[in-house]
Amino acid sequence: MKFNWGTGIVLAFVAFIIFILYFVVLSFRDPESNHDLVTEDYYKQELKYQQDIDAARNLYETGARIQVAKTSEGIRIGFPEAFEPEKIIGTVSLYRPSNKQLDFKTPIQLSERQLLIPKSRLLDGRWDIRIEWNYKGKPYLFQHKMTYSQD
Known part of the structure; x- marks a missing residue:
């Protein structure tokens, strides 16, 4: 497989998506994060x-x-x-x-x-x-x- 501009851009997008997903998963697993609405009703x-x-x-x-x-x-x-x-x-x-x-x-x-x-x-x-x-x-x-x- 030849490494060119197209392959570099795709790898950069994949790395960015993995980076964002890591923080999304981390925020949902954090017990101190509160995802409640402002009020119950x-x-x-x-x-x-x-x-x-x-x-x-x-x-x-x-x-x-x-x-x-x-x-x-x-x-x-x-x-x-x-x-x-x-x-x-x-x-x-x-x-x-x-x-x-x-x-x-x-x-x-x-x-x-x-x-x-x-x-x-x-x-x-x-x-x-x-x-x-x-x-x-x-x-x-x-x-x-x-x-x-x-x-």
């Missing part, structure tokens, strides 16, 4: 996306602002004065993109306009906060991303 959440848009628009149209602040006790969430605290029903979800075992939900129970997520439940790093509530039968949604550090 991804498709269900996708179907209710328009409802989320409407709920976020409801908050925008009121002109009210949700205040999220890092304090020495944890994360303090301030609800607008336009809402009576006793009539707010909903949940606050904290999502950790790097580790789904740290995700948690807490119900909104207010006597004042403030809700505190204690620092004992939080680790340093990025958190996605999703606040969903109903007020007088109307849904509202607020989403916020923050980097938390306990310093």
Whole structure:
């Protein structure tokens, strides 16, 4: 067999394909690789996306602002004065993109306009906060991303 340009190109392609396949197999066999979806019910959440848009628009149209602040006790969430605290029903979800075992939900129970997520439940790093509530039968949604550090 004579080695020419055509044979060299074919061997280069075969070597490249073997190289890529090696890394594909390696990534699937690695026990630390996580191939999960972002959330368990991804498709269900996708179907209710328009409802989320409407709920976020409801908050925008009121002109009210949700205040999220890092304090020495944890994360303090301030609800607008336009809402009576006793009539707010909903949940606050904290999502950790790097580790789904740290995700948690807490119900909104207010006597004042403030809700505190204690620092004992939080680790340093990025958190996605999703606040969903109903007020007088109307849904509202607020989403916020923050980097938390306990310093």
